[in-house]
Amino acid sequence: MANKPYLVVEWNDTETDAKGWMCAYNFVNHYCGGGTRMHPTVTKEEVIRLATTMGYKYKACESLTTGGCKAGIAYDYKAPDALDVLRRFLTATAPVINAGVSIGGDLGVDYSDVLRILDDLGIGIPQTKAMKEDPDIHQGIVNHDRAEKELTYDGFKMYDMITGYGVAAAADEAWKMKGGKEGASVIIQGFGCVGASCVNSLNNMGYKVIGIADVNGLVYCKDGLDIPKLVATRLPKGELNKESFEDNYEIYPNSQWLEKECDILIPAALEDVINKDNADKIKASLLVEAANIPTTSEADEILRKNGVDVAVDFISNLGGIRIYEAVIFRLVKIENMSDEDAAAAIVNDTTDLIRKQTRRVFEESKKTGEFTRDVARRLFTPDKSDTPDM
Ligand SMILES: NC(=O)c1ccc[n+]([C@@H]2O[C@H](COP(=O)([O-])OP(=O)(O)OC[C@H]3O[C@@H](n4cnc5c(N)ncnc54)[C@H](O)[C@@H]3O)[C@@H](O)[C@H]2O)c1
Numbered sequence: 001m002a003n004k005p006y007l008v009v010e011w012n013d014t015e016t017d018a019k020g021w022m023c024a025y026n027f028v029n030h031y032c033g034g035g036t037r038m039h040p041t042v043t044k045e046e047v048i049r050l051a052t053t054m055g056y057k058y059k060a061c062e063s064l065t066t067g068g069c070k071a072g073i074a075y076d077y078k079a080p081d082a083l084d085v086l087r088r089f090l091t092a093t094a095p096v097i098n099a100g101v102s103i104g105g106d107l108g109v110d111y112s113d114v115l116r117i118l119d120d121l122g123i124g125i126p127q128t129k130a131m132k133e134d135p136d137i138h139q140g141i142v143n144h145d146r147a148e149k150e151l152t153y154d155g156f157k158m159y160d161m162i163t164g165y166g167v168a169a170a171a172d173e174a175w176k177m178k179g180g181k182e183g184a185s186v187i188i189q190g191f192g193c194v195g196a197s198c199v200n201s202l203n204n205m206g207y208k209v210i211g212i213a214d215v216n217g218l219v220y221c222k223d224g225l226d227i228p229k230l231v232a233t234r235l236p237k238g239e240l241n242k243e244s245f246e247d248n249y250e251i252y253p254n255s256q257w258l259e260k261e262c263d264i265l266i267p268a269a270l271e272d273v274i275n276k277d278n279a280d281k282i283k284a285s286l287l288v289e290a291a292n293i294p295t296t297s298e299a300d301e302i303l304r305k306n307g308v309d310v311a312v313d314f315i316s317n318l319g320g321i322r323i324y325e326a327v328i329f330r331l332v333k334i335e336n337m338s339d340e341d342a343a344a345a346i347v348n349d350t351t352d353l354i355r356k357q358t359r360r361v362f363e364e365s366k367k368t369g370e371f372t373r374d375v376a377r378r379l380f381t382p383d384k385s386d387t388p389d390m
Pocket of ligand 1: 105106107108109159163189190191192193194195213214215216237238239254268269270271290291292317318320
């Protein structure tokens, strides 16, 4: 029962071939949250799997107020009319959103675009009846607006960095739990919001980032890439800027990102990229999942057999939902703080929680010998859905 999604809505665009789905996996306190992605390969099954993962993620987030949901649109996010397609999808699904399905951004969809469209539709931040009547939540929404529009951290907008910095915290905690050496080497797939901020944080912590793959290829340097330069010069939609490559950088097809020797491997782009055809090629001893559902169940069996530890997606990348949770539901009250203190308070709240949950999983796995994903799923099974607030 608990593993069936509560609600799945399907949409067909009238102007293009785009299709979309919205899945509320479970409502907790009549509310659920998750992102909207846009990519040509999105399917209904993928949206349901992603919504399910969100249910686990809110549990790992210790949320008493929110369950998991997800939306996905099968369309090219680079198409000139991608924003129009997003607008039509959100218009069609507005009644569901208004019932307490709080939809944000994800792969190929900027959160600020979603917020602008929801504002135009007169929804703003989706809320339950109880939230609408709670002045404390109103202050939380004002604070959220400030965090989204005004606050920055390490030169990134807060919503662009929080997930990546959380992933970096998970990687650091898991690596320490494994007794790993300092200055461990890292290869990442994806250089978007999550990938770029994640490598920035890891670089700040002293890790050596030796490879980054984007949609165009893999850039690799065994002595370490110049992360501040690559981050500062990155192109829109998470593309590396080749003008910033040094002479000693090597370029490979992006399919080679997971075969190279490294200590920590981080998928931060697409789902199912680690599968039965390539999992055996992984040389890293730690896989840190920044993307949602990047590993298939067949690949998990191979990783388990090969002794590769996994810091699972629904803990490592929960930063994007924790910031919302912490600010709107008043776990972190920033109204009387300076911008700098507010940003630091939000980042500390997120990274402390991710470190704590990562430590719990790795400690338990050490004790019982179970695969880390099995431990994480056992510890953070989502609650059965309650209903929307109509
Ligand atoms: N943005 C968030 O806050 C957030 C939160 C939780 C999870 N995630 C997950 O993290 C992943 C990345 O999200 P994002 O917001 O950084 O997306 P993004 O759109 O900003 O960036 C996507 C990146 O993936 C790269 N990419 C696309 N196809 C590729 C391929 N075939 N090979 C290598 N790289 C490829 C793109 O070049 C880009 O660098 C997604 O799986 C998303 O669901 C994001």
